[in-house]
Amino acid sequence: MLRPSRPAPLLDANTIVPGEPLIEFRDVSIGFDEGDVLRGLSFDVSPGETKVFLGESGSGKTLIMKLAAGLLQADAGHIWVMGHNIGEMSENELLDFRRHLGFVFQEGALFDSMTVAENVAFRLREENVPDAEVDERVREALKFVELEAALDKYPAELSGGMRRRVSIARALVDRPPLVFYDSPTAGLDPVTSQTIITLILRGRDLQGVTSLLATHRVQDAFGLAHFRYDKESNRVVSDDGNGARGVEPGHDQRQVQGAAVAPPTNVLVLREGKVYFEGTAESVLHSSDEYLKKFLASAE
Amino acid sequence: MPDTSETPSVLSFLGDVAKGQVLALQDYSLLVVQSVANVFTPPRYWTDTLEQMDLIGVGSLGIVAIAGFFIGGVLVLQTSSQFERFGETALTGEAVALALVRELGPTITALLVAGRNASGIASELGSMVVTEQVDAMRALGTDPVRKLVTPRVVAMVMMLPLLVAVADFVGLGGGFLVAYLTLRLGAVQFWTTAIRALAFGDLVQGFVKPLFFGFVISTIGCFQGLRVKGGTQGVGRATTSAVVISSVVVILVDFFLSKLLLYMFQK
Numbered sequence: 001m002l003r004p005s006r007p008a009p010l011l012d013a014n015t016i017v018p019g020e021p022l023i024e025f026r027d028v029s030i031g032f033d034e035g036d037v038l039r040g041l042s043f044d045v046s047p048g049e050t051k052v053f054l055g056e057s058g059s060g061k062t063l064i065m066k067l068a069a070g071l072l073q074a075d076a077g078h079i080w081v082m083g084h085n086i087g088e089m090s091e092n093e094l095l096d097f098r099r100h101l102g103f104v105f106q107e108g109a110l111f112d113s114m115t116v117a118e119n120v121a122f123r124l125r126e127e128n129v130p131d132a133e134v135d136e137r138v139r140e141a142l143k144f145v146e147l148e149a150a151l152d153k154y155p156a157e158l159s160g161g162m163r164r165r166v167s168i169a170r171a172l173v174d175r176p177p178l179v180f181y182d183s184p185t186a187g188l189d190p191v192t193s194q195t196i197i198t199l200i201l202r203g204r205d206l207q208g209v210t211s212l213l214a215t216h217r218v219q220d221a222f223g224l225a226h227f228r229y230d231k232e233s234n235r236v237v238s239d240d241g242n243g244a245r246g247v248e249p250g251h252d253q254r255q256v257q258g259a260a261v262a263p264p265t266n267v268l269v270l271r272e273g274k275v276y277f278e279g280t281a282e283s284v285l286h287s288s289d290e291y292l293k294k295f296l297a298s299a300e
Numbered sequence: 301m302p303d304t305s306e307t308p309s310v311l312s313f314l315g316d317v318a319k320g321q322v323l324a325l326q327d328y329s330l331l332v333v334q335s336v337a338n339v340f341t342p343p344r345y346w347t348d349t350l351e352q353m354d355l356i357g358v359g360s361l362g363i364v365a366i367a368g369f370f371i372g373g374v375l376v377l378q379t380s381s382q383f384e385r386f387g388e389t390a391l392t393g394e395a396v397a398l399a400l401v402r403e404l405g406p407t408i409t410a411l412l413v414a415g416r417n418a419s420g421i422a423s424e425l426g427s428m429v430v431t432e433q434v435d436a437m438r439a440l441g442t443d444p445v446r447k448l449v450t451p452r453v454v455a456m457v458m459m460l461p462l463l464v465a466v467a468d469f470v471g472l473g474g475g476f477l478v479a480y481l482t483l484r485l486g487a488v489q490f491w492t493t494a495i496r497a498l499a500f501g502d503l504v505q506g507f508v509k510p511l512f513f514g515f516v517i518s519t520i521g522c523f524q525g526l527r528v529k530g531g532t533q534g535v536g537r538a539t540t541s542a543v544v545i546s547s548v549v550v551i552l553v554d555f556f557l558s559k560l561l562l563y564m565f566q567k
Contacts, residue, residue: 066435069439071435071438071439091443094438095441095442095443096441098439099440101439103436103439103440105435105436105439106432109431109432109433109435109436110433110436111428111433111436111437112433122440123440123441126343126440126441126442170440
């Protein structure tokens, strides 16, 4: 029997508890044969916030994304996402839970035996959404990433940047309240990287998505902090003063939602499996810390 | 004097290997249980199952038919020289029928399908693992075992007995052709002795075995594919392992099943 199509879940009373963070990591550790990667990591992500994870390769940025989505289980510590204790959920519960998340993988992770349209429609088909609605929503999602013309193409026929854009369309097609972007600009040229950041801005500013972004590109963090997508003019505009407005972790950030300014962007720098620095993009930029200075200089 | 400082590390290495094998067996058992349990609960992926039935069944038809034909033929060549010594060439049909239906049809078909499909399954799923497509599926809220493993297991278990039936029939046809050309054995004589030789127990043996073989080949192929580590090199290793392990296990299972079925249906 067909299940009725459910309305697109947005940030609402079901997913947000007032005053509570949307994501909470407490003393989270995980390691592999080579040793511990994350060592007692703790941080919060508030509703509407964009949290950018910066760090060297192997610092555990991707692991944080996968742990938060329940794709991996932590060796120690607790993770709460939208009120769910990830460590206590069974795989079946996690599958259900993940339908409320979007995940953009580093290389796109598109299903290579399916067309672009089938990739984007995957989640909707799984939920038995009627064909007409699937078609409409797939076109809408591909229009969002400006890839309507690629509907019938296979991933192998697309460039790296196009694959990331399809992956973003697939993640956003069900309008999830929370999206994880795992190094979406890695290996892309600066122009294509900027296109991807623009899409993240659009997802954030037009759909009110709370985002976690793993990247080693400092420009991505500053792009998200200093710009916003203006609905009226339908383009990216500078958001002066956002860096100063990026509020400290734990602060309820929904007060800025709906305002004609970008939601706050905070940066978390990882080093040796721990939070080395957490603050606004501006505070990272103006920090006198030697490691941060060196990291920023090498990442430019 | 032997270097005793090496002893603990060798022991610990062997211990690690043993633990790894036990862990792999545990993971395989869990996959098997999960893939079977998924058959009884929704959602079921019928389209994927039909697609796999086409890939496994129709796709293997050619090699199974060709192999069956020549195995039937070679059986006649090998047995007829013995029967000729006793002037009992009329028994050729019986010998070919029994050997094909009881043993060679199921086993050779299973080995051919293992070579063709266990490798295909392992490399396909392995590639999906290394390109994070399996993780993407989980991130989209879909159970990869339900979507990828169960349809392949169901399709293989359903298709292998049918392929065995084709191999048996074509093998008998090949046997008859060779018997006709070399022994001048008539069609009525060959087919009558061939069909009369087969008892109910022989047919049960011939069609129960491929059910188990199909299950073994598909689950091992899927398991090896889903546990791939180490990029494309890992996919290559998994593909080789899938064929080797499933072929050896098919022969082991054949031995024990033959013993059991012969005990159950012995005259």
